[in-house]
Amino acid sequence: MQFVKILQNGSRDEALHYARTYLSPFASSHIADIQKLMGSLLWTGKLDSSPYHALLPPSNWDRLAEELKRQFCNLLGQSYNSPLSVTISAGVQALPPLLKFMNVMVGKKQEWQTMNQLPVPVELDSELQFHSIFVCPVSKEQATEDNPPMLMSCGHVLCKQSISKMSKNGSKLFKCPYCPFDVDAALCKQLYF
Structure with a gap:
């Protein structure tokens, strides 16, 4: 200019x-x-x-x-758009799989709204995923880009380094510190919130 x-x-x-x-x-x-x-x-x-x-x-x-x-x-690491706009965009992406699941559950006459977590994974586009502000309950350290929060198969969240230490660098299964569930480090997914 x-x-x-x-x-x-x-x-x-x-x-x-x-x-x-x-x-x-x-x-x-x-x-x-x-x-x-x-x-x-x-x-x-x-x-x-x-x-x-x-x-x-x-x-x-x-x-x-x-x-x-x-x-x-x-x-x-913040959204350029207004929080309302981001919420609506995320809802538009997340609603179809939830509606589909709801129809399946109604057909089976089962209730899913009382569950503690979403019963199906909901994937959002990368522009709707922001920096994580999370403190690992095991290491007591704040999550960083190098040590992001990871969702374990049991639904609990720990930082990547804690999971690596507990699983001996992914070589063995380990018990979740919050529930009696055996966790495979290879199945953990990075969490964005």
Whole structure:
């Protein structure tokens, strides 16, 4: 956007100097964008009547501001969208398998709403999975990216390192510290919440 601003002011040499100084480090990963900007050099001072008029503000400034907000939230591991929007999106994805299961259970005349946990696994898209804030009840350490919370086959949750230690690096079954269930470390799944 700074390059376009310089170009719009009619200074081709200054725009070229700016591109060499600040844009050249990104040439390998953003070559198509840089080629478009270099093509706009031919229209110095008259971008509004050029094929590159889409580069001009205000629309690009708004898109840039939105992208910066999105990247900032991503770095913090938080959702860019409102909590209500995220909840609705998760519900839209989770509802069909639950409705299908509910119909099966009604056909068998069994009640599932009184269960302590969901009776079927519900997979959500990666954009609906956020950083974990979890303290392992065994190691008393907060979960990290290297040591994420893991859902065991019995339904209890421990950190990955605790499971690894208890299972001797996955070489044997171990007892869940909360119930008498034998757990296979290979069947544990990473948990996102």
